[in-house]
């Protein structure tokens with residue numbers, strides 16, 4: 001049994017709070033890890049360590065800082081098999097996807113190590129003699145990183161790596177559902193030799209994040225998770241006037257027009273709706289299909305979903321593993337009942353009891369009244385609501401009728417429709433003829449509306465968030 005600890009000021013220390021367990025969602029009676037919840041004083045110690053280490057870390061050469069990330073990436077790859085097995089056990093990802101996430105996290109660390117050799121500023125001409133005007137980047141300062149359970153390695157990697165390479169120290173609070181997976185990433189960073197206090201991990205609940213956020217020495221916060229928590233974090237950060245990045249919910253729509261390659265659209269939409277058991281903020285949860293092909297396309301979605309195998313995430317023939325938490329399992333069972341009551345549940349649902357694993361077969365729902373809550377409220381799981389539209393205008397109106405605006409897909413071969421959607425599909429990430437999921441490390445990622453703050457993640461956007469730009473007038477010391 002794993003007995004997990006916080007990592008504070010370079011030391012693995014047990015938390016002082018109540019005992020907790022993480023469980024295997026495929027076999028919920030199986031405990032995967034135990035630990036004691038971080039207390040306020042554990043959080044305070046982590047914050048103090050991040051504060052004490054911050055001056056030295058900011059002074060360290062960026063090339064040296066990058067080396068720690070590269071070493072951690074090597075360690076993740078060396079340990080990939082064990083980490084992936086624990087990811088499957090604690091979070092439920094099917095084995096192949098779990099291995100993919102370990103590699104994704106390692107390549108994100110490598111990617112941000114490369115920031116050391118990127119341009120860090122600009123130079124401007126001066127209207128005065130013997131003067132140069134430059135921009136120079138300095139760290140934001142100790143940063144609170146709060147991460148979710150659905151992408152427990154890659155999301156922390158794409159927040160922590162740019163924070164560290166740009167000279168910020170970190171207090172990281174991972175989700176309570178995945179402390180073992182989080183510990184693997186923390187171990188890789190610690191074993192890479194990071195100086196004490198530079199990156200600290202506290203295995204706490206939501207109150208640990210709130211407490212850290214109140215600490216005056218915390219100078220920025222980056223969060224991925226639910227909209228409710230993200231908004232509370234935004235308010236707390238605004239009250240302290242510190243930069244905050246939130247990446248929250250999605251109710252992502254895929255528009256399928258009459259002229260689309262329907263085989264491609266069905267394959268991509270089903271992958272986007274059911275991959276990782278639909279537990280992806282970029283998952284497709286609404287399909288808006290043009291009336292002329294609606295009947296045919298709905299049948300194609302049914303046929304594609306029917307081929308999916310749901311079950312043991314270690315079985316290589318399985319495509320859909322369990323959902324991660326009991327709460328989601330119950331919510332999805334409830335959603336299936338509402339879908340049957342108010343519309344037509346064409347496929348899927350919850351067949352077994354929670355005790356036998358949190359397995360949910362991908363659900364296709366149609367015939368709901370306009371504005372029904374199943375098409376408006378994010379349910380983190382494999383559930384797709386199918387709607388019909390007359391034409392592109394109508395489809396865009398349906399797709400945009402959402403509080404969220406993370407990602408969206410458009411399936412068509414009509415360039416005019418694509419150009420129209422480029423301007424009018426109100427999402428932060430638009431996929432033309434491909435699934436709504438995914439995010440590449442060198443490309444800005446983030447949503448509109450309630451899906452998050454305007455700051456994007458990854459690529460150069462990460463550098464922009466984790467640094468402050470100082471304008472420097474550099475003039476000769478002699479007349």
Ligand code: UN1
Pocket residue numbers: 148150151155224247279280281282436437438439
């Ligand atoms: C992806 O689709 O690979 O929580 C990115 C999430 C998003 C990241 C998904 N923040 O699912």
